[in-house]
Amino acid sequence: MPAHANRIDVGDLNVYYGSFKAVEDVSMVIEPGSVTAFIGPSGCGKSTFIRTLNRMHEVVPGARVEGKVLLDGEDLYGADVDPVVVRRQIGMVFQRPNPFPTMSIRDNVLAGIKLNGARIRRSESDEIVEQSLRGANLWTEVKDRLDKPGSGLSGGQQQRLCIARAIAVQPDVLLMDEPCSALDPISTLAIEDLISELKKNYTIVIVTHNMQQASRVSDRTAFFNIEGTGKPGRLVEMDDTAKIFTNPSVQATEDYVSGRFG
Amino acid sequence: MTITTTDVQTPPNASSTPAKNRAGDRNFSWATRGAGMLILVVLAGVAAFLLLESLPALSADPADIEGGEGFFAYVWPLVFGTLAAALIALIVATPLALGIALFISHYAPRRLSQGLGYVVDLLAAIPSVVYGLWGIQWLAPNVRGAWQWLADHLGFVPLFTGPASATGRTLMTAGLVLAVMILPIITAIAREVFLQTPALHQEAALALGATRWEMIRMTVLPFGRPGLISGVMLGLGRALGETMAVAMVLSTGGFTWSMVTSGNSTIAAEIALDFPESAGLKTNTLIAAGLVLFVITLAVNMAARRVVTRRQAFSGAN
Ligand SMILES: Nc1ncnc2c1ncn2[C@@H]1O[C@H](COP(=O)(O)OP(=O)(O)O)[C@@H](O)[C@H]1O
Ligand SMILES: [Mg+2]
Numbered sequence: 001m002p003a004h005a006n007r008i009d010v011g012d013l014n015v016y017y018g019s020f021k022a023v024e025d026v027s028m029v030i031e032p033g034s035v036t037a038f039i040g041p042s043g044c045g046k047s048t049f050i051r052t053l054n055r056m057h058e059v060v061p062g063a064r065v066e067g068k069v070l071l072d073g074e075d076l077y078g079a080d081v082d083p084v085v086v087r088r089q090i091g092m093v094f095q096r097p098n099p100f101p102t103m104s105i106r107d108n109v110l111a112g113i114k115l116n117g118a119r120i121r122r123s124e125s126d127e128i129v130e131q132s133l134r135g136a137n138l139w140t141e142v143k144d145r146l147d148k149p150g151s152g153l154s155g156g157q158q159q160r161l162c163i164a165r166a167i168a169v170q171p172d173v174l175l176m177d178e179p180c181s182a183l184d185p186i187s188t189l190a191i192e193d194l195i196s197e198l199k200k201n202y203t204i205v206i207v208t209h210n211m212q213q214a215s216r217v218s219d220r221t222a223f224f225n226i227e228g229t230g231k232p233g234r235l236v237e238m239d240d241t242a243k244i245f246t247n248p249s250v251q252a253t254e255d256y257v258s259g260r261f262g
Numbered sequence: 263m264t265i266t267t268t269d270v271q272t273p274p275n276a277s278s279t280p281a282k283n284r285a286g287d288r289n290f291s292w293a294t295r296g297a298g299m300l301i302l303v304v305l306a307g308v309a310a311f312l313l314l315e316s317l318p319a320l321s322a323d324p325a326d327i328e329g330g331e332g333f334f335a336y337v338w339p340l341v342f343g344t345l346a347a348a349l350i351a352l353i354v355a356t357p358l359a360l361g362i363a364l365f366i367s368h369y370a371p372r373r374l375s376q377g378l379g380y381v382v383d384l385l386a387a388i389p390s391v392v393y394g395l396w397g398i399q400w401l402a403p404n405v406r407g408a409w410q411w412l413a414d415h416l417g418f419v420p421l422f423t424g425p426a427s428a429t430g431r432t433l434m435t436a437g438l439v440l441a442v443m444i445l446p447i448i449t450a451i452a453r454e455v456f457l458q459t460p461a462l463h464q465e466a467a468l469a470l471g472a473t474r475w476e477m478i479r480m481t482v483l484p485f486g487r488p489g490l491i492s493g494v495m496l497g498l499g500r501a502l503g504e505t506m507a508v509a510m511v512l513s514t515g516g517f518t519w520s521m522v523t524s525g526n527s528t529i530a531a532e533i534a535l536d537f538p539e540s541a542g543l544k545t546n547t548l549i550a551a552g553l554v555l556f557v558i559t560l561a562v563n564m565a566a567r568r569v570v571t572r573r574q575a576f577s578g579a580n
Contacts, residue, residue, distance in 0.1 A: 088471035
């Protein structure tokens with residue numbers, strides 16, 4: 001468990017795009033130092049929900065939430081909370097690798113560090129670059145071309161570069177929205193190994209379409225479902241991963257994880 | 263004119279020609295090739311005309327050229343005036359255009375940004391005579407005081423040496439009119455490229471804890487940089503060649519370093535003002551000045567291209 005615990009506590013969360021309710025009535029607890037997987041059919045609101053956990057949701061015009069998201073008891077949506085600060089504490093990795101194309105590998109890693117007027121010495125930044133890239137299992141592959149553009153890497157390497165960039169700012173929590181769905185199987189395994197490493201230092205939440213991946217990497221699994229198009233997505237059940245995949249308490253979960261629908 | 267259809271009779275085995283030889287494709291390919299050639303021919307024609315008609319001025323006895331000291335002594339003050347006016351326009355218009363474009367693309371609420379977009383496009387449709395009238399009637403009297411102030415307080419800088427023009431019709435004023443004229447084109451292009459910044463990268467920046475301005479600096483500006491440069495170069499091209507507005511606003515005269523007194527002229531304005539009454543060698547001299555303008559614009563465009571292609575590996579294109 002990390003030095004300071006960071007438990008996420010979601011209470012009765014509704015998420016809207018304009019007048020469309022995309023996610024309804026979600027409550028869950030995410031324990032510090034755990035890996036939590038979100039599974040469920042397409043369109044059931046997994047991405048929408050995970051983005052509410054670091055207020056990336058409100059980047060979409062007209063999007064809003066009702067309810068509470070507490071990080072260590074403090075409401076992320078409190079009136080005096082700056083979303084910029086929230087996002088430094090809770091980092092995010094996206095479905096498609098998105099290193100900054102105009103920056104070198106090195107500058108990509110340092111992108112978050114250099115924000116908000118921060119200044120760092122060269123030696124210090126060298127150390128952060130190496131540490132973060134090692135943390136993302138990418139150091140040996142790129143250490144000789146740190147000044148080359150990040151867009152020249154393979155998809156899997158780009159995704160690990162994005163992870164390095166996210167952990168460089170030392171967040172408490174790392175959110176990953178289908179981080180492997182654009183990658184080949186080898187790169188996917190590399191990321192899964194990495195997640196087991198990262199779990200020592202970070203609380204991780206990962207959306208995945210891949211059942212094996214969920215059962216391999218996660219401690220807890222949350223199953224989301226949707227009753228039909230136009231209906232909001234709901235959290236059906238959340239439990240230890242082993243239980244969800246062997247003996248879930250809800251029939252719909254069993255149908256989904258055994259591949260009978262979705 | 264009287265080409266008959268018998269000239270293009272189809273061969274008897276037309277039905278068995280392979281698909282890649284369809285008449286429609288062939289005609290279209292010829293039509294596009296023809297259009298492409300036509301542009302080259304026109305360009306070469308213009309260049310050849312300028313060169314041929316300039317030769318008498320370039321080879322004439324220096325004493326016969328206006329000013330009596332040869333073509334280059336005649337033309338360099340015009341080149342200076344042209345570049346100075348365009349430079350003033352760029353210095354004023356570029357930051358403004360950048361700000362307006364960013365406001366439209368990333369800050370204004372959708373309704374407002376659409377309205378603003380229309381207004382900017384409308385500005386581009388105003389004929390330059392109208393800008394000229396506005397420059398003389400409104401702008402010049404209103405900036406006169408500012409030029410006076412510059413001459414009084416910064417007169418030790420050669421660019422602001424007094425006495426300031428009493429009418430306000432100076433190169434600085436002409437530059438301001440040009441700035442307003444090129445503002446829409448730079449803004450429109452900047453807005454387009456800013457709007458095309460991939461959401462993917464903007465979200466990456468925000469997720470790292472970037473503020474909106476930091477996100478713009480990390481993603482939108484670098485991504486839009488080549489487009490912005492093309493926009494600025496298009497604006498520069500227009501400013502260099504703009505004739506009517508400068509001819510109307512500027513009270514032309516001989517060379518002076520000062521931008522706040524009357525004097526100086528631009529190539530385009532000089533041609534427009536003098537050509538109607540010119541004859542003989544004077545006509546050739548003016549055409550030669552036109553050739554110089556042509557070369558300057560060409561050089562500007564090529565420089566722009568070089569800037570845009572540099573650092574391509576780091577561009578948003580891959
Ligand atoms: N930017 C958006 N604007 C409006 N509706 C959206 C937007 N993003 C997602 N939605 C809608 O929200 C619902 C949940 O989508 P999403 O969270 O992407 O599901 P998932 O990630 O589980 O596939 C869908 O009905 C989708 O159409
Ligand atoms: Mg999704």
